[in-house]
Amino acid sequence: MKTRIGILGAGSIGCYLGGMLAAKGCDVVFIGREALQQDTQNHGLTLSHFSRDALTLSPNQLRVETSVEALSDRTVILLCTKSQDTELAAKSLNQVILPEAHIISCQNGISNVPILQELLGEKIQRISGAIIPFNVTRTAPAQYHCGTDGAIRFEQDIPHDMQLAFAEANQAYLCGGNFKGDQWAKLLVNLNNALNTLNGGTLRECFAQKHYRFAFAAIVEEGLKIANAHNIEIGHYNGRTPSALLKTLRLPNWGYQLIMRLIVKMDAKARSSMLDDLESGRVSEIDYLQGEIIRQAEAIGLTAPHNQAILQAVNLAFEKGYSPKLSGKDIWDLIGNSGAMRTGRGG
Numbered sequence: 001m002k003t004r005i006g007i008l009g010a011g012s013i014g015c016y017l018g019g020m021l022a023a024k025g026c027d028v029v030f031i032g033r034e035a036l037q038q039d040t041q042n043h044g045l046t047l048s049h050f051s052r053d054a055l056t057l058s059p060n061q062l063r064v065e066t067s068v069e070a071l072s073d074r075t076v077i078l079l080c081t082k083s084q085d086t087e088l089a090a091k092s093l094n095q096v097i098l099p100e101a102h103i104i105s106c107q108n109g110i111s112n113v114p115i116l117q118e119l120l121g122e123k124i125q126r127i128s129g130a131i132i133p134f135n136v137t138r139t140a141p142a143q144y145h146c147g148t149d150g151a152i153r154f155e156q157d158i159p160h161d162m163q164l165a166f167a168e169a170n171q172a173y174l175c176g177g178n179f180k181g182d183q184w185a186k187l188l189v190n191l192n193n194a195l196n197t198l199n200g201g202t203l204r205e206c207f208a209q210k211h212y213r214f215a216f217a218a219i220v221e222e223g224l225k226i227a228n229a230h231n232i233e234i235g236h237y238n239g240r241t242p243s244a245l246l247k248t249l250r251l252p253n254w255g256y257q258l259i260m261r262l263i264v265k266m267d268a269k270a271r272s273s274m275l276d277d278l279e280s281g282r283v284s285e286i287d288y289l290q291g292e293i294i295r296q297a298e299a300i301g302l303t304a305p306h307n308q309a310i311l312q313a314v315n316l317a318f319e320k321g322y323s324p325k326l327s328g329k330d331i332w333d334l335i336g337n338s339g340a341m342r343t344g345r346g347g
């Protein structure tokens, strides 16, 4: 029997994951906003990818609903809302969900699974996480573009028909392993979402700037120290540890560009989801990224001043509704880290 899959929060990631599964024969119900329901009725759903063929679903291949009640028969639910919407989503799910359902949080940050466990744990046995390594942006109504690559990391096993669908879509995935450590590694990488938002350009444009990379390295290093103080066994993101990432970020421009050409596959237009949120007038997820690092530091009597400075600047940008378009050097100055520059790290 087919797994009955529900996507709660059909935006960029929800439409991309659900669309990929539906295109390869899975039974998928999407829960999204009315605008998405309209757009998919009018246009179907198109998923483009920077290095793979696009997938197109016609309106009659899609079931898009606006109420969680449509999830009442679902056995796997992929939670794809922003982190700030998790609590509300969990409360609404509580009314409808099957006790045997498996909820998989596909969200960034490390606090969504604990929130789901707290609110639904008495009713639902299987609540786990997934790490989405690639970037997806809405490019037009009912059109989503994936601009980076990587294997999806599931904390627990997924059903056989989902595995087959991902394989058919050429989407790599992994289950099990040091998930907590890998989730922390992704959290540290996601600290870049805020820097990208402050710069306002593409990820490629950002990383081409030496001072931008140094600023990113400084906030990752700060987060890494806090993770180590919590005895987290830090894992990998897209096959690399944050410590290896730090070394790459601190290379001079010529060395960095050489490495990037060899190992990183990225669309020229790829940007972070937080910059998309700013430009679409949505709320930022910063409290679950930089905010998480600050809370984790405070919990053990430490501080995270670099991440704090970035959080404040991002909050201001969201209050104003536009990116301040800071250069890499401006961001470097913002975190007040000129000491490390003078020691010549990175040239």
Ligand SMILES: NC(=O)C1=CN([C@@H]2O[C@H](COP(=O)(O)OP(=O)(O)OC[C@H]3O[C@@H](n4cnc5c(N)ncnc54)[C@H](OP(=O)(O)O)[C@@H]3O)[C@@H](O)[C@H]2O)C=CC1
Pocket: 008, 009, 010, 011, 012, 013, 014, 031, 032, 033, 066, 080, 081, 082, 083, 085, 088, 089, 092, 106, 107, 108, 132, 133, 134, 135, 136, 137, 272, 273, 282, 285
């Ligand atoms: N986009 C990306 O490239 C990546 C995103 N992620 C993570 O994935 C998660 C989702 O991000 P993303 O897809 O970008 O977010 P989006 O904002 O694009 O998608 C979430 C969608 O869910 C809708 N929604 C929220 N609550 C409900 C509800 N109760 N019922 C119906 N619809 C609801 C939102 O509507 P509304 O806006 O109206 O509230 C929005 O359309 C985040 O944690 C993000 O950090 C991870 C890797 C990459």
Ligand SMILES: CC(C)(CO)C(=O)C(=O)O
Pocket: 108, 132, 133, 134, 135, 136, 148, 189, 190, 193, 271, 272, 273, 274
């Ligand atoms: C894929 C990645 C790391 C891109 O910045 C991301 O998680 C996001 O945009 O939220």
